[in-house]
Amino acid sequence: MDAAALTSALNARLDTLATGVADAVVALDGTTPVLTPGAVGAGLDVEASVTALTDAWPLGEDTIALASGTATPAVTDADAQDFIDTVLTPLLSGDITVTAAGTSAADAAADDAVLTPAALAAMTVISAPDGTLTATLDTDALHDAVVAALGEEIETPATDATWTIDGDPETAAAAKPVYHPSATGTGIDAGALAEAVLAAGTEADGDRIVTAPITVLRPEVTTAEDEWGIVEIVGEFSTPYVSQYGRDQNLQRGTEMINGTLVAPGETFSTTDALGPVDLEHGYTYAGVVTDGQHTDAMGGGLSQVGTTVFNAGFEAGMDDVEHWPHTYWFTRYPAGREATIWTGVKDVKWRNSTPYTVLVQAWAGDGEVHVRLWSTPYYEVTITEGEHTNYRPYATVYSSGPGCEPYGGGTQGFDVTVTRTRSHDGESLPDDVLTTAYDSDNPVVCS
Template identity: 30%
Template structure:
């Protein structure tokens, strides 16, 4: 029997052959695959297979950089615009993209896998700076956001105008960051990317606009309306009506008609015919006749058409047709406060006081004093009411009928509108003084003026100094004022509370000599000198034949310096 021969050497040979084969495959794999990126790998059509990482980075920077710089078209609601990727913080992360495309290493397993695998398409990695993106989107919103617009109806030149509603869109910046990044990744520059928005629907719809036009707007201006007021008949055209008509939405989004009653009342087409029937109520005019107050002119009733009455008459006619577009306007009768019948009841029976101030004639004095008297005459002051010179006369402006004249300003004469009005203020003050009613506010001139009683005179200044008194007589008080070219007279008519009011003037004290100045001012007004002083005047009340009380009024006058104009 022959001994068995072992086969170990054959196994060893097979193992050596296997090792040699694997080694050859590894070397072949390295030779075939070449670099660190699998063959056939592309990024947006750019071939990077077989390249090293560094080579791939450089190649992608050249090709993707240009594509990533193109503006991205976007849409906000119905409006379109573009976004600059760089300004919006959008860019390609080339390094991360190459890392994703690369093999994990040169180990045998990775090399052997590369022999049986193609790289395929790799999507580029996008990077976004959210701060820059939000800033760019915020700027975009300023131009592309669309405010909601309600449907509306207008009237122009006698025609009806329809305004279509419009949905409002506001870019949702936070939500839009992701949408912008996605648009950058897609690189679709042919059609705009719709960015997320917050939508606001109009409250007044297109259907509501059509309803308002059909049921009100078109009928309203389709024909004139005819109005009758106190027998006066006139027409108002559709064009005029349209100028004063609007339609405004209510809380439910329904358009409601609005008529500008005041504007329609002031329109010449309405104002002219109504002026022929409207009159202002006028109080009876009183005058002083000795100790009695008598009626000089009877009162007159007034007739007026209010804005509200006009609107009440017109609005129902606007949706009518034919003869139905005619209506009547209510005319209101206004009654005067003082009449022949109620004068005695009001207590306007006596002359309470009368005072006159004379002045040197001057055109500006005559005009300004006459205008102030016109505004004061007929003032009725009921018991407990306070009368104001400034409120009654108004600001002394050209528009109010006053002209420039001489006034006292900063202790010297100067030119200003309303010069001479202090003569009226002084006259009213003295009439108030001797009527015995309560003074509330008054002020004397800074220096003494010889034509006025010292310590018993007054001046006024718009916005800073007024002449006011309260009627505490218990009955109504009527101011009668009149003027000539050289004088002004004011009478207080009512019911005397005291038998008599007298005045006691004390001596001048704290007398101070005036100075002298030379002025080169173009507007210089020469001034004669007069000493300054203090004086106290007492108002003495008499009743039942005896003195019942006294009221002292102290006045300080500064010296009136001499001013020579050169």
């Protein structure tokens, strides 16, 4: 039996195996260590229990009897004082300097990093998970402080392999995907830095100078160009729009945000995630929307056209339809039964890449059209059929009044339509996707 491990395990459970026992606690008040005394309780005698079980472990038993008696805190006052004297007081007794001198990054360093006792105290984390007091340093905070002092040039981030594609409305139509290989970088090993600083602060005769541990930073994505499968257009769709103030801005910003998105095999593309926060700060504005059957203005108006175009590009490519919501009314700029509205946090347009190849999304808005292309390797054979429009519902003028009334001069009939998509791969058919949509009549509104 490992007596030390059993001692730690029992100490960690004193709160349930004893009463009235409390560990001594050490905290920092600024740079000053403060000891809160522990308390002796009754119940589990850890030392006696460990001794008894070391001598004779009751093999084959479902329960084990532990020795009762005085319950000594896992962290005693003496333990806490020793921790203060040997760890915290030395660590916070003066400045610790981190230098890049003598490393490969020396020429890039602007200056040394001087960690004052106050800075060190703010980064110090005190814990006693197994009944032994320990001090660690917040690796992220320490790393950021040292880099800020040495200069950002001290680190060169690693870059992942990726793809980009031009989304400029003037040149996107002729654009081709561009592969960017991965590259290693150099930087400070945050974990090693924290260990070195802690050691320098607690060594009895140390010079309190730490050489920054420079390491090679490895990229997370190193996939070679020919392993992605991004070779040609597998799905493409465009929808027309008439230039309107606000709407144009949203269409251009929305396609800009979506452009260049990579969707790995098995991943799901979310239009609202790709669009990001829809607000003024992120480049969007107010434009026309339909809310509860009313034509009005709202933040991000027009982005449903981006969603519709995304949906159709994925639908044409054979991607799995995960989520889409048809509009209440049919807008003639969209194919009937193949359009989708979005509302951040409520309604999204999602499709899943169910192929073994990565998909690169290209999107742009210009010359009166929203365009979305999907670049990958052909996988599905796709046929889409739009059924007849049936069950027409006439529209009628609605007369309303009051401050909330918004006049609307439209007027289109409602109807039902069914769209069927068939997919196959290597001659094997998948179940059909049948989309049945019932559009309401779009009534003109007259306000008085």
